[in-house]
Amino acid sequence: MVNVQGRWALITGASRGVGYQTAVFMAKQGCNLILHSRSLAHTESLQKDIQALGVEAYSVAAELENLDEVTRMLDEIETRGTPVDIVFNNAAVQIAYRTDYWKTPVEDFEASFRINFIAPVMICNRLLPKMISRGFGRVINTTSGIRNEPEQSAYAASKAALDKFTKDLASRLEGTNVMINLADPGWCRTDLGGPNAPNSVESVIPGIAVGAFVDDQKSGRFFPAQAFTGMSLEEAVRKAESLTATPYTI
Template identity: 60%
Template sequence: MVDVKGRWAFVTGAARGIGYRAALFMAERGCNLIVHGRTPEHCEKIVADAKALGVQAYAVGAEFSDIAQVEKMLADIDALGVTVDIVLNNAGIQVAYRTEYLDTPAKDYEDSFKINTIAPMMITYHFLAKMGKTGFGRIVNTTSGIRLEPEQAGYSASKAALDKVTMDLASKYNGTDICINITDPGWCRTDLGGPHAPNDPDSALPGVVVGAFIDDKKSGRNFAAGNFYGMTLEEAVRKAESDIPVYTGSIGL
């Protein structure tokens, strides 16, 4: 299992919900943090909570619908002069629930793809180039298990696209110490999932972060949080490494 103490993790959507929990989980294990919110001020709590645990923490801001802001955010991170070993791409948006789904506007797709697909992939590419030079890295992109709901077409399509490009990219790194995988936190009671979701957001741990701790040089897996519910981190890592298959392109995600 990877020891993250003293390493640096970049966590998007860390101001609240599952992203906040994932960032705090990493800090509790000694991992330094760069946390993202729409503005740095939105991350004041997670920065304070992380520093109270004795790790370093910085906040950056970007609205992911604006790629220029994403690019500036990445430049701001580079300017910190630290080596980012772990990326947890948690930030996302569910733009609308369209009961009249045949009236779904094009904007649902445009906004969803900018925030849920394009921004996390620009982040992925940026840090992969750096990880290629150090020979180590962990990237976990957040997907969704949503199926058969045309009422949420923009959201589900953008997550399916993220799955596809992440898994295809992962095939290029399988067998190296740069591991790229996806995670599905499940339907949780967060600002995105809504108050009627069946799962407590705490149930997403340790599943949403297990991809940061695996040490078997395998990429292209879906670490669905429900498969790890109630486990210790050590148990979750063993299960992730032994039981979760690598995507080959011949089966559904």
């Protein structure tokens, strides 16, 4: 199991929900954090709480729909000289629930793909080569188990694109000690999931973060966070490493 003490992790969407839970959990394991949100004010309190746990932390801001801001955020991290070892591409948007899905506006797809797919791809493409050159890295891309809901087709399609990108890239990482995997938090009571979701946001721990700790050099896995609820981190890692990557069927 990977020891993350002293390593640096970037968490997008860290100010609330699943990202917040991930940030606190990782800090408790001794991991230093880069906390992303749309505004520095959104992570101000969290940053103080994280630092009180004895680890280093700083915040960055970017509206992920604005790809120039994504570039500037990555430039800032690079200028600071932070060796990003772990990435949680957690931030996402679910634009709307379109009952009349035949009239889903193109703008839904454009915004969903920029935030849920293109921004994570930009982050991966900037940071993964540096991980490879240093000989260590873990990327966890947050996906969704949503299916058969054309009412949310823009969101679902953007997550499907992220799944495809992750699995294809996984095929090139063997032997690098850099791993990329997918994690699904499940339907949780968050701003995105809504108040009627069956799972508390706390239930994502430790499953949503287990991809940072697996150490068997296998990428392309899918980790359903709800399947790890209530486990210790050690138990979760053993279970995660027993899973195989879901093969393509077409």
